[in-house]
Structure formats: structure tokens, C-alpha cells
Amino acid sequence: MLEIKEMRVAYGAIKALKGISFSVNAGEIVTLIGANGAGKSTTLKTISGLLRPQSGSIIFEGREISTAPSYEIVSLGISQVPEGRRIFPRQSVLENLELGAYQRKDYKGIKEDIQQVFSYFPRLAERQNQLAGTLSGGEQQMLAIGRGLMSRPKLMLLDEPSMGLAPLLVQDIFRIIKEINANGATILLVEQNANMALSIAKKAYVLETGKIVLSGSAEELSRNEQVRKAYLGG
Amino acid sequence: MAMKIDVSGLKKYLLPAGLAFLLLINLFLVLEFFGVEVIDRYVKGILILMQINIILAVSLNLINGVTGMLSLGHAGFMAVGAYVSAILSIFLSKSNLPEVLLFPLVLCAGGLAAAFIGMLIGVPTLRLRGDYLAIATLGFGEIIRVVILNLDITKGARGLPGIPNYTNLWWVELFMVLSVLVIWNIIKSNHGRALVSIRENEIAAEAMGVHTTYYKVSAFVIGAFFAGLAGGLFAHYLGYISPKSFDFMKSIEILLMVVLGGLGSLTGSVIAAIVLTGLPELLRFLQSYRMVIYSLTLVLLMLYRQEGLFGRDEASAELLRKWLTPRKKNHPGGEAGEPTES
Numbered sequence: 001m002l003e004i005k006e007m008r009v010a011y012g013a014i015k016a017l018k019g020i021s022f023s024v025n026a027g028e029i030v031t032l033i034g035a036n037g038a039g040k041s042t043t044l045k046t047i048s049g050l051l052r053p054q055s056g057s058i059i060f061e062g063r064e065i066s067t068a069p070s071y072e073i074v075s076l077g078i079s080q081v082p083e084g085r086r087i088f089p090r091q092s093v094l095e096n097l098e099l100g101a102y103q104r105k106d107y108k109g110i111k112e113d114i115q116q117v118f119s120y121f122p123r124l125a126e127r128q129n130q131l132a133g134t135l136s137g138g139e140q141q142m143l144a145i146g147r148g149l150m151s152r153p154k155l156m157l158l159d160e161p162s163m164g165l166a167p168l169l170v171q172d173i174f175r176i177i178k179e180i181n182a183n184g185a186t187i188l189l190v191e192q193n194a195n196m197a198l199s200i201a202k203k204a205y206v207l208e209t210g211k212i213v214l215s216g217s218a219e220e221l222s223r224n225e226q227v228r229k230a231y232l233g234g
Numbered sequence: 235m236a237m238k239i240d241v242s243g244l245k246k247y248l249l250p251a252g253l254a255f256l257l258l259i260n261l262f263l264v265l266e267f268f269g270v271e272v273i274d275r276y277v278k279g280i281l282i283l284m285q286i287n288i289i290l291a292v293s294l295n296l297i298n299g300v301t302g303m304l305s306l307g308h309a310g311f312m313a314v315g316a317y318v319s320a321i322l323s324i325f326l327s328k329s330n331l332p333e334v335l336l337f338p339l340v341l342c343a344g345g346l347a348a349a350f351i352g353m354l355i356g357v358p359t360l361r362l363r364g365d366y367l368a369i370a371t372l373g374f375g376e377i378i379r380v381v382i383l384n385l386d387i388t389k390g391a392r393g394l395p396g397i398p399n400y401t402n403l404w405w406v407e408l409f410m411v412l413s414v415l416v417i418w419n420i421i422k423s424n425h426g427r428a429l430v431s432i433r434e435n436e437i438a439a440e441a442m443g444v445h446t447t448y449y450k451v452s453a454f455v456i457g458a459f460f461a462g463l464a465g466g467l468f469a470h471y472l473g474y475i476s477p478k479s480f481d482f483m484k485s486i487e488i489l490l491m492v493v494l495g496g497l498g499s500l501t502g503s504v505i506a507a508i509v510l511t512g513l514p515e516l517l518r519f520l521q522s523y524r525m526v527i528y529s530l531t532l533v534l535l536m537l538y539r540q541e542g543l544f545g546r547d548e549a550s551a552e553l554l555r556k557w558l559t560p561r562k563k564n565h566p567g568g569e570a571g572e573p574t575e576s
Contacts (some may be wrong), residue, residue, distance in 0.1 A: 151443060
């Protein structure tokens with residue numbers, strides 16, 4: 001579904017990605033794990049068109065998208081749940097969700113999808129008219145994921161959904177990510193919480209300072225001695 | 235931009251107060267036909283300037299308040315509109331086009347010219363944000379002024395005299411109402427939500443599939459169009475314009491109205507434009523001290539209500555009740571009655 005080949009990205013003189021290649025098949029949950037500054041978020045931002053690669057290719061469903069603008073990429077069926085949530089703080093929960101469906105015109109479908117989001121996250125339904133900025137961190141993350149679902153994506157890019165959340169909430173969120181995947185969306189998940197990420201993913205890649213140093217099935221990697229030492233705490 | 239006409243909010247909030255005010259003025263004007271003069275030239279002049287300022291404030295609010303782009307060059311667009319329409323009507327006044335046709339025509343030409351310049355400026359500068367965009371727009375505003383200062387056709391620093399005095403209260407009312415209606419509908423439409431999402435978080439807006447560059451440039455161009463329109467009305471009211479009328483201080487004056495009224499609140503801009511135009515006149519009896527009082531009012535307002543009179547809300551009966559119930563004797567509560575007073 002998604003095929004990335006030799007992608008290089010730089011911020012000015014600083015090389016963030018030094019040529020990475022990986023693929024995501026339809027229906028999978030694939031995770032990119034790695035430490036701070038490894039280039040995980042950069043990878044997602046480049047796929048969604050917020051950054052431009054210097055070289056390399058990004059192929060989504062047979063189409064080269066590395067030069068497409070972000071609004072086109074959204075309409076092709078990729079949606080991003082950005083790092084740090086980035087909800088619209090002075091808009092209500094409902095308005096945030098509606099903005100997620102910004103490119104859609106099928107009002108009936110949008111209404112159904114809002115109900116679908118509320119069934120994933122009942123707490124958002126309770127707070128639908130509240131300003132999003134007044135939600136707790138966990139609720140904001142739920143809203144960010146819900147908003148990402150509203151464009152009916154084929155591929156969802158999740159950037160650190162566990163960031164700054166209590167362990168119990170993290171489990172909740174990951175359970176729902178699995179559910180979203182079971183309902184048909186392919187997921188590319190970037191995480192520092194390698195334990196959680198590997199527990200729900202099928203395939204995993206380990207990113208270190210702009211390069212992929214390890215790859216394999218999530219199961220393999222969670223048994224790998226190196227990975228255990230570096231990312232899983234023993 | 236295609237959109238549904240949405241007047242529901244307007245009906246509830248702005249229309250009753252605004253229409254009552256306009257009706258009153260029109261009643262006076264009709265009475266004049268029968269020889270009863272209720273308002274003199276001086277008051278009429280203030281009313282005209284008020285409404286020109288409303289157009290300016292509302293159009294800058296679309297750029298600055300709704301979309302969150304800090305622009306300090308609004309007087310530049312006003313200048314473009316003023317000069318283009320003035321030169322055109324001086325030229326066309328020799329033809330035998332009736333005024334009813336000629337005036338809207340030259341005003342639109344002025345607006346379009348301003349919109350075009352807005353696009354020229356917007357495309358390269360709107361990738362900047364915050365302070366950087368402010369400085370860039372400030373620079374462009376000055377460039378426009380200096381170009382006018384040095385062109386032959388504008389007669390440079392001497393100013394352009396002999397502009398036909400087409401502007402009267404009727405025309406200004408018509409264009410003021412049109413401007414507010416159009417901008418209100420943009421804000422309340424799907425496009426408006428895209429603009430607000432850019433203000434709230436541009437990266438998230440982009441990630442949601444909002445074509446941010448397109449929307450930012452559109453808001454800028456539409457804002458410039460109405461500023462140009464206001465410039466045209468201004469030129470045909472005074473009959474004489476010079477580059478001095480459109481300097482940086484004019485941009486700041488418009489920005490003040492937007493900030494005082496509340497960024498993103500159209501009714502706020504309307505009321506702030508009325509108050510800030512009327513206040514210096516009301517304070518005239520204080521002579522040279524009036525600017526002190528005027529400035530002090532601004533300082534106090536910013537100290538006690540940073541978010542402006544209305545914040546991001548629109549004026550409504552409900553909002554008024556909210557103000558009045560918790561604390562009695564609060565300043566902004568009193569100001570809501572201002573439009574009918576002046």
C-alpha cells in the first residue's frame with residue numbers, strides 16, 4: 001500500500017533522514033520505534049506532505065506522492081494524527097471533528113462517522129460542545145485520533161499517541177487503535193513507548209539517527225537482544 | 235467563493251441594533267427632503283467616516299482576527315482603491331455616464347485594483363508568520379505609499395484634488411451593509427471554518443487537508459478588496475486625497491479597531507469602529523486634552539479587557555446579560571449601547 005524508497009529529508013544543513021526504505025501493506029499495523037531525534041516524526045510529516053524529501057520516493061497505492069501537496073494527500077486517503085495532538089483549542093469538540101472531515105461533502109456520512117468516533121470514545125460524546133482546549137490530555141489525544149478518522153482514511157499516521165498520558169489511558173488508546181485497524185484502516189504508528197507499540201504491531205522498524213537499523217516482525221523484534229536492551233528496559 | 239447566504243446569526247445579533255440605527259439616519263435624510271434638517275453636515279461627515287471605518291475594520295478582521303495573519307499594510311490597500319477610483323472618476327466625469335452607474339463602477343475598479351495588489355503581496359509574504367508577516371506587510375504598505383508619492387498621475391505629495399464628491403450617506407450605507415454581509419457569510423461558511431482552523435493551528439489545518447496557502451491568500455485578497463472599496467468611498471467623500479492620509483498610522487488605527495472590538499468578532503469591529511471614530515469628536519470640548527483621554531481609554535481597555543470588547547464572540551442579548559449579571563458597573567457592558575447613541 002505504502003512503499004518508501006531511499007527517502008532523504010533535511011532541515012537546512014541538518015540531515016534528519018539519511019535514506020530510509022520501508023513498506024506498509026494494506027490492513028497492517030506497522031510501527032517505527034526509536035529514541036528522540038531518530039527521525040520518526042520527520043518520516044510521518046514527509047509522508048503526509050508537511051515536509052518535502054530531498055530525494056527518494058513515496059509511493060501510495062501505486063502513485064508517487066513525494067511531491068504532492070498535503071491537501072491532495074489527505075484526499076487520497078492518508079490522514080495524520082500529529083504529534084502533541086494539535087487540536088483546535090478554541091473550537092468545540094464537535095467542530096474539531098467536523099474540521100477533520102473538511103474535504104468531504106457527504107453530510108450524512110459525516111454524521112455517521114461522528115457517531116462512530118463517539119462509540120470509540122464515549123467521553124468525547126459527553127463533551128461534544130465543550131471547547132477542545134479545556135479537555136484533559138488524554139481526551140485531547142482521543143479527539144486528535146477521532147479527528148484523524150473523520151476523513152475516512154485508508155492509511156492513518158499516528159505520531160506518538162502515548163505521549164504524556166497515564167499508563168492506563170495509554171492502554172485504552174492502544175486498544176482502540178487496534179479496533180480501528182480491525183475495522184479496516186491501515187496504521188503506521190510512531191512510538192517511543194516501544195513495549196506498547198510492539199504489542200499491537202505486525203511489523204516493526206527501528207530508527208536510529210536517520211537510518212533504519214533493524215526491521216522484522218514485531219514479535220521477532222521484541223525478542224531481539226539489542227532492542228530489549230535499548231528500548232524495552234532489559 | 236460560492237456559499238449559502240446565512241443571516242441567522244446576523245438577524246439575532248447585529249441586525250436589530252444596526253438596522254434601527256440605519257433607519258434612524260435614513261429617516262433624518264428623508265425629512266431633509268421636506269426641508270427639516272435634523273443632522274447637519276458635521277454629523278453627516280462623522281457618520282460617513284464611521285461607516286468607511288466599519289468597512290476597513292471588518293475587512294481587516296477577516297485577515298487579522300479570523301485567519302490570524304497580522305497585517306500592518308491595510309492603509310496601503312485603501313490607498314490603491316482611493317487613487318484608482320479617484321483617477322478613474324476624474325477621467326470619466328467628462329463622459330456622460332450617470333453617477334448611479336459610474337460611482338459603483340469606479341469603486342469596484344478601485345477594489346479590484348487593491349485586491350490585485352493584495353495578491354501580488356500575499357503570494358510571496360503569506361508563508362511568513364506572526365511578527366515576520368507584520369513587518370513584511372508594513373514594508374509593502376510603505377512601498378505603495380512611496381510609489382504614489384512619486385508617480386505623475388497621482389500628483390505626488392501635492393495630493394489629488396478635484397475628485398467628484400459622489401460619496402453620500404446612502405452610498406456609504408449601501409456599501410457598508412454589503413461588506414459586512416459578504417464577510418459575515420464568508421466567516422460563517424465552510425470556508426470560514428477553514429480560515430479559523432488556520433488561525434488556531436496552521437499545521438493541524440494542513441494535516442486535515444485544508445489548502446492553507448489558498449485560503450490565506452483568498453482572505454488577504456478579499457480583505458484588500460474591501461479596503462480598496464473603503465478607500466474609494468473616502469476619496470469621493472473628501473474630494474481630495476494625498477499620500478499622507480494612508481500612512482502607517484492609518485493602518486494602526488484600523489488595527490486598533492479590530493483589536494479593541496475583539497479579534498474574530500465582526501460585531502466587535504463594527505462597534506469599535508463606531509466608538510473610535512465618534513470618541514475623538516465627542517471629546518472635542520476638551521480641546522488638546524482629548525487625545526490624552528482617547529489614548530487613556532485605549533490603555534484602560536487593554537488593561538482590563540485584553541481580548542477586546544467582545545473577544546471572539548458576536549454581540550448578542552445573551553452576551554450582554556452575561557456581562558451585566560456577575561459584576562455590576564462594568565465598562566464594556568455600557569459600550570454595547572453605543573451604536574444607537576452616536
